[in-house]
Amino acid sequence: MPQRPSSNTRLPPLSALRFFEVAGRLQSFKLAAAELNVTPSAVSHGIVSLEQSLGVTLFVREPRKLSLTPEGADYLRYISEAFALIATGTQRLPGQGDRYGLQRSITVSCAPTLASRWLLPRLPAFRDHWPDTNVTVDTSQRQVNLSTDGFDFAIRMSRAQVVDANWARLFGEQLVPVCSPAYRDRLLELDAQGEIDLSRDLHRATLIHVSQASEDWSTWLAHAGLKDIDAHRGLRFDTIQMAFEAAAGGLGVALGRRPLVDRDLEAGMLVELSPQVVDAETAYWLVSAQDTGHRPDLSGFKHWLLQEARSFEEQRA
Structure with missing residues (x-):
C-alpha cells in the first residue's frame, strides 16, 4: 500500500477527487455527471480546479474524445484504490452497509476450475444458512490484494505450509x-x-x-x-x-x-x-482478510468452508 501521508500534507477536496475518479473510470464528463447526479459543467469545473491545484494536466480533451494523460492514468490508480478502501471500510462497520446503500456481500477470489468444480456445487448449502448474504466469486487470473482490492477471502495453492493465522488448509x-x-x-x-x-x-x-x-x-x-x-x-x-x-x-x-x-x-x-x-505436495488454502472475524456472515462462511473441506477429505480417505 502507498505510504500514509504526514499530517502536514494538504489533500485535494474530496468532491474534486470523486469527480476525477468517476470521469477517469468512464472516460466521459457527461457520463460522470449522470452517475453523480450533477451537471457536466460541475464535473468539468471541479476537475479543472483539481488540475490547477495539483499543477498537473489529468485529461486530454478533444472534440469527441476524453482520455487520461499518463500522469492522470497513474493518479487514477491511487484515487480508485482510496475510494475502494473507504467503501470497504464503511461496509464493514456494524450496520453501515445498509445505511449507505452498500449491499452486504462476501467476495472470494478463486481459480476458475476449482470454483466451478468444487466451490460452486457447495454454495447452495451456505445460502441455505445465510440467504440474505450475497457471494461474489472472482475467477480472474490476477493476483489480488485482499485489503486493497476489497476481497474477504482467497483460495490459493501452496506447496509449503504457510505459518500465518490468516491461512487455513482446505485439502490437498x-x-x-x-x-x-x-x-x-x-x-x-x-x-x-x-x-x-x-x-x-x-x-x-x-x-x-x-x-x-x-x-x-x-x-x-x-x-x-x-x-x-x-x-x-x-x-x-x-x-x-x-x-x-x-x-x-x-x-x-x-x-x-x-x-x-x-x-x-x-x-x-x-x-x-x-x-x-x-x-x-501442493494443497489448497483459505486466505482470510485481516478483519473477517468482525462480521458474523464472514465468520460463518469461513467456518462453513473449512467444514466442507474436512468432510471432503474424510470421504475420500
Whole structure:
C-alpha cells in the first residue's frame, strides 16, 4: 500500500477527487455527471480546479474524445484504490452497509476450475444458512490484494505450509493419469495381452501438460517408478480445464487432479489409465482478510468452508 501521508500534507477536496475518479473510470464528463447526479459543467469545473491545484494536466480533451494523460492514468490508480478502501471500510462497520446503500456481500477470489468444480456445487448449502448474504466469486487470473482490492477471502495453492493465522488448509490434490475411454481402448488394442502396461503405454501415449502446474508428469512418474519416460514431451495447455478437455477429446493422457477431475470421471468422459494415485505436495488454502472475524456472515462462511473441506477429505480417505 502507498505510504500514509504526514499530517502536514494538504489533500485535494474530496468532491474534486470523486469527480476525477468517476470521469477517469468512464472516460466521459457527461457520463460522470449522470452517475453523480450533477451537471457536466460541475464535473468539468471541479476537475479543472483539481488540475490547477495539483499543477498537473489529468485529461486530454478533444472534440469527441476524453482520455487520461499518463500522469492522470497513474493518479487514477491511487484515487480508485482510496475510494475502494473507504467503501470497504464503511461496509464493514456494524450496520453501515445498509445505511449507505452498500449491499452486504462476501467476495472470494478463486481459480476458475476449482470454483466451478468444487466451490460452486457447495454454495447452495451456505445460502441455505445465510440467504440474505450475497457471494461474489472472482475467477480472474490476477493476483489480488485482499485489503486493497476489497476481497474477504482467497483460495490459493501452496506447496509449503504457510505459518500465518490468516491461512487455513482446505485439502490437498491427488494426481492420477486419465484419458478418454476411446484412447484407453486404442492403447489396449496395441497390447498383445490386452492389458494396460504403464511403462509401454505411456511411451506410446501423448502426455498432456498444464504449463503453470507446480507438480506435473515428472512428479507422478517419479512416484510410480517410471524413470525411462520423457516427462516433458507432449501437448501443453495453460489451464487445467483445457488439459481435461484435450484428454476427453482423445488427444492423449492428462494428469488428473482430484477433486477437479472427479466430475469427468463420474460422467465417464474420462477414465483412469492407472489406479495409482499420488498425493501432491501442493494443497489448497483459505486466505482470510485481516478483519473477517468482525462480521458474523464472514465468520460463518469461513467456518462453513473449512467444514466442507474436512468432510471432503474424510470421504475420500
